Amino acid sequence: MVPDPGPPDKDQLFAEVTSGCTGLISRIAMSHEADPALRLELVQDILLAVWVALPSFRGDASLRTFVASIAQKRCVTHVARRAREPRQVELPPDLISAAQLPDEVAIGNDFKEKLAETIKKLPDPQREAIVLCFEGFSYGEVGEVLGISTNAAMLRCQRAKQSLKALMDPVPKVSQA
Structure with a gap:
């Protein structure tokens, strides 16, 4: 044994x-x-x-x-x-960094970069849920991590997906002539 x-x-x-x-x-x-x-x-x-x-x-x-x-x-x-914390003075946008961080290099893909920026625009509850969802967590695990029910986690993820789709692929406005 x-x-x-x-x-x-x-x-x-x-x-x-x-x-x-x-x-x-x-x-x-x-x-x-x-x-x-x-x-x-x-x-x-x-x-x-x-x-x-x-x-x-x-x-x-x-x-x-x-x-x-x-x-x-x-x-x-x-x-x-x-x-x-008190706010810091923002550096000028034309200031060049000496080197990029590895995670910034990995996000060189335009779609991933746009997705990451768009996720930051989501309300905190949706952002927290969708990040975990994209990491492959089930709705039950998302609920466990965030301290909410499975149904609430599913609803937050669905709303986040709808918001992301609307923000990333806005419908062009048709001008009326």
Whole structure:
């Protein structure tokens, strides 16, 4: 009889998070923070929060759901904290950056870039739900992460999809002659 190895330790779980969930974390952070430097800090903050929370992971939900829940809550806290900070002076638009961040290079595709910008225009509840939906979470998992019912999660995702379609493919206005 083979002895039960027991639950994975914190280091093993964190290795799973860093190998399988960093894209998820980055995209959730991107949906809440536009500034690349602050987004990088937010991702690091989320990873630290995941590390601290890993001992409480019981396996009731998938590790991705656990990480997404932490990331979502950390992003909401980040946005609330940033809202209380004094506004910064905006840099001129013709200022050239020395280098692009890897996630910005990956979003070089025009459609993805437009989609990312359009998602930011959605109301917070719709944005939170659709980001998780695009990550492949079921409506039940979206509801679990956001603390709402499955039906409410489905409704938010459907409304977000309708809003995205309307914003990305506006119907041209016909001039009356």
